Amino acid sequence: MNRFQLIQKDSNCPARTGLLKTPHGDINTPVFMPVGTGGAVKGITPEQLRETGAEIILGNTYHLMLRPGVDAVEKIGGLHKLTAWNKPILTDSGGYQVFSLAALTKIDENGVQFNSHVDGAAVSLTPRSAMEIQNRLGADIIMCLDQCTPYPCDESFLKEAVERTIRWAKMCKESHSNENQMLFGIVQGGINLELRTYCAEKIIEIGFDGYAIGGLSVGEGHENMIKTVRHTAEQLPADLPRYLMGAGTPADIIAAVKSGIDMFDCVMPTRNGRNAYAFTEDGPIRLRNSSHTTDTQPIQNDCRCYCCRNFSRAAIRHFFNIGEMLGPILVSIHNLMFYQNMMRQIKEQIKNGTFSGWADEKIEKYRIFNSKTDMAEQ
Amino acid sequence: MNRFQLIQKDSNCPARTGLLKTPHGDINTPVFMPVGTGGAVKGITPEQLRETGAEIILGNTYHLMLRPGVDAVEKIGGLHKLTAWNKPILTDSGGYQVFSLAALTKIDENGVQFNSHVDGAAVSLTPRSAMEIQNRLGADIIMCLDQCTPYPCDESFLKEAVERTIRWAKMCKESHSNENQMLFGIVQGGINLELRTYCAEKIIEIGFDGYAIGGLSVGEGHENMIKTVRHTAEQLPADLPRYLMGAGTPADIIAAVKSGIDMFDCVMPTRNGRNAYAFTEDGPIRLRNSSHTTDTQPIQNDCRCYCCRNFSRAAIRHFFNIGEMLGPILVSIHNLMFYQNMMRQIKEQIKNGTFSGWADEKIEKYRIFNSKTDMAEQ
Numbered sequence: 066m067n068r069f070q071l072i073q074k075d076s077n078c079p080a081r082t083g084l085l086k087t088p089h090g091d092i093n094t095p096v097f098m099p100v101g102t103g104g105a106v107k108g109i110t111p112e113q114l115r116e117t118g119a120e121i122i123l124g125n126t127y128h129l130m131l132r133p134g135v136d137a138v139e140k141i142g143g144l145h146k147l148t149a150w151n152k153p154i155l156t157d158s159g160g161y162q163v164f165s166l167a168a169l170t171k172i173d174e175n176g177v178q179f180n181s182h183v184d185g186a187a188v189s190l191t192p193r194s195a196m197e198i199q200n201r202l203g204a205d206i207i208m209c210l211d212q213c214t215p216y217p218c219d220e221s222f223l224k225e226a227v228e229r230t231i232r233w234a235k236m237c238k239e240s241h242s243n244e245n246q247m248l249f250g251i252v253q254g255g256i257n258l259e260l261r262t263y264c265a266e267k268i269i270e271i272g273f274d275g276y277a278i279g280g281l282s283v284g285e286g287h288e289n290m291i292k293t294v295r296h297t298a299e300q301l302p303a304d305l306p307r308y309l310m311g312a313g314t315p316a317d318i319i320a321a322v323k324s325g326i327d328m329f330d331c332v333m334p335t336r337n338g339r340n341a342y343a344f345t346e347d348g349p350i351r352l353r354n355s356s357h358t359t360d361t362q363p364i365q366n367d368c369r370c371y372c373c374r375n376f377s378r379a380a381i382r383h384f385f386n387i388g389e390m391l392g393p394i395l396v397s398i399h400n401l402m403f404y405q406n407m408m409r410q411i412k413e414q415i416k417n418g419t420f421s422g423w424a425d426e427k428i429e430k431y432r433i434f435n436s437k438t439d440m441a442e443q
Numbered sequence: 444m445n446r447f448q449l450i451q452k453d454s455n456c457p458a459r460t461g462l463l464k465t466p467h468g469d470i471n472t473p474v475f476m477p478v479g480t481g482g483a484v485k486g487i488t489p490e491q492l493r494e495t496g497a498e499i500i501l502g503n504t505y506h507l508m509l510r511p512g513v514d515a516v517e518k519i520g521g522l523h524k525l526t527a528w529n530k531p532i533l534t535d536s537g538g539y540q541v542f543s544l545a546a547l548t549k550i551d552e553n554g555v556q557f558n559s560h561v562d563g564a565a566v567s568l569t570p571r572s573a574m575e576i577q578n579r580l581g582a583d584i585i586m587c588l589d590q591c592t593p594y595p596c597d598e599s600f601l602k603e604a605v606e607r608t609i610r611w612a613k614m615c616k617e618s619h620s621n622e623n624q625m626l627f628g629i630v631q632g633g634i635n636l637e638l639r640t641y642c643a644e645k646i647i648e649i650g651f652d653g654y655a656i657g658g659l660s661v662g663e664g665h666e667n668m669i670k671t672v673r674h675t676a677e678q679l680p681a682d683l684p685r686y687l688m689g690a691g692t693p694a695d696i697i698a699a700v701k702s703g704i705d706m707f708d709c710v711m712p713t714r715n716g717r718n719a720y721a722f723t724e725d726g727p728i729r730l731r732n733s734s735h736t737t738d739t740q741p742i743q744n745d746c747r748c749y750c751c752r753n754f755s756r757a758a759i760r761h762f763f764n765i766g767e768m769l770g771p772i773l774v775s776i777h778n779l780m781f782y783q784n785m786m787r788q789i790k791e792q793i794k795n796g797t798f799s800g801w802a803d804e805k806i807e808k809y810r811i812f813n814s815k816t817d818m819a820e821q
Contacts, residue, residue: 376527
């Protein structure tokens with residue numbers, strides 16, 4: 066059953082709007098998913114999150130399987146209950162964190178063995194266990210276990226990872242046992258377009274409820290990413306949702322929508338918020354900067370977020386300066402609102418048939434966030 | 444002009460309800476003031492604070508004068524603007540923190556000189572500057588500079604502090620220059636009842652808009668505190684508000700209301716909230732405790748706070764366990780609601796003429812919070 070409904074296609078580019086139906090409600094795409102790492106979007110309450118307009122959040126299987134553990138999540142009543150979020154949730158497979166955070170000890174056909182970054186305990190993750198864990202966590206959308214490659218990455222390693230990702234995808238499809246949950250396949254292949262085509266074909270053959278592009282936003286840069294996204298998105302079924310994992314900056318997201326992507330997740334708004342970096346239409350603002358000491362403007366004048374409606378830059382700077390939690394809370398709220406506003410504008414522009422030109426302008430304007438190397442991207 | 448209106452007096456004890464009118468709205472007494480140290484009640488937004496029912500908050504002049512400084516607060520538009528709190532605010536004089544936090548270098552008739560706990564800078568605070576700073580911060584109620592004594596404290600030191608507090612009070616009264624702000628006098632004298640009587644007489648002679656009892660909740664214990672409060676409150680004008688500074692535990696507050704006190708402030712709900720200690724009708728709960736790992740109950744079953752309506756003890760424990768800010772946020776909200784619920788019950792019981800017996804039961808029941816030495820009181 067296809068739970069995705071295409072609403073509108075842009076006439077000048079592959080951008081589209083759609084509706085994705087889940088047991089916890091509908092999602093209007095293109096959609097941005099704030100990251101709720103271990104069951105909480107860092108620094109804010111689910112109520113504050115809802116006020117930004119978020120329709121779906123992402124939970125990290127890796128973090129949740131280590132703490133509190135899948136048994137505990139089940140006893141608590143599932144991930145929605147733990148998180149106090151009754152709208153849709155997507156869980157990743159844990160693969161990305163295993164390959165980036167954990168001390169990887171062994172990788173073979175059965176899966177990966179690693180040492181927990183929390184206490185060093187030996188843990189394994191297999192295609193079968195990734196499915197079982199995600200089935201039990203109870204998200205609305207779950208992801209296949211894949212092998213995420215770094216950038217740069219040599220050709221033979223990339224090919225091996227693609228083949229493994231395909232074999233694991235088959236095993237995931239066979240193990241998936243909760244028909245209320247959509248299962249998405251993941252296409253790997255680094256920035257090698259031939260490998261991406263090959264991987265996409267094989268993953269589509271297996272057949273999933275949606276398709277993700279993994280292994281990007283790992284240092285390859287905006288141009289490489291978008292070239293790969295544009296190429297790969299073309300290979301994916303038009304009638305199913307397409308998800309670009311772990312991206313990205315505002316320019317990344319708009320350019321990816323222009324390439325036909327429907328779903329995004331990224332820690333940028335919250336991580337930068339905690340570090341006092343705010344997104345604004347005119348570029349990033351560092352709120353620790355002494356230039357804001359008596360600046361009575363809000364972070365962004367026309368922003369309707371709770372932070373901008375109530376607090377001056379000077380007040381926020383002061384809260385960071387004295388170590389008050391309110392600083393990180395407020396800028397996280399603002400940054401999430403900035404991202405959600407951008408998604409609202411994207412949908413509006415597609416609806417009005419004006420997306421393509423608007424996107425080019427914004428991608429150019431928002432390049433400033435890509436080049437600010439002091440903003441944290443991962 | 445007396446801005447305090449007595450509403451109802453209990454027939455069995457000095458407890459009373461009242462209405463205190465300020466430029467930022469009315470306050471229903473007895474009232475609990477959450478502590479907004481440097482312009483923020485730690486861990487939560489003003490909106491979340493309002494939802495607990497808070498009608499007034501306290502700001503610390505000591506912290507605000509050091510950071511961001513009174514010039515900056517003025518340029519930002521005053522303390523209400525900095526804090527994004529458009530209801531009443533009371534500022535203390537800074538005296539308590541000078542005597543407890545700072546490295547005191549000199550005390551004489553002119554005031555105190557000390558080194559800032561932030562950067563060691565030499566700073567002075569005089570009766571005149573305490574008034575000027577508070578006039579400029581712009582709170583609705585401001586406090587005289589007093590000399591706060593520790594417990595225990597020898598007699599001659601106590602007497603000296605009382606005499607200095609009286610002389611400073613006169614200077615404060617003379618310097619106070621903003622008639623929109625109420626100025627409260629402070630009675631010192633440790634647990635020496637004769638000294639309290641003497642100090643009260645002299646402070647009342649000077650004449651203030653309300654009277655505070657200072658120098659308690661510094662280690663003297665519940666019995667000593669309440670004995671002193673009961674005695675001192677009797678010396679204070681019945682038609683003006685009475686404020687017990689820095690108190691206290693739930694039992695302290697109820698017993699002090701029973702002695703005729705109208706206003707309270709304390710960091711207990713927020714400080715304990717950040718440390719995972721929750722107040723409940725049945726005593727304190729430590730949410731880090733492993734017994735809560737799969738406990739699906741809310742902190743308190745009949746509590747209507749945002750935390751209890753949405754999160755299980757297990758979820759909150761998990762958030763503390765993984766270091767998510769949401770843990771401290773949620774328990775701070777709950778604890779503030781516990782205190783505000785207690786104040787609502789107090790007013791209700793006085794209104795119904797049933798306060799005295801109810802209070803005795805609650806004081807007995809809530810003793811458990813006094814004896815829990817691992818709950819942070821200061």
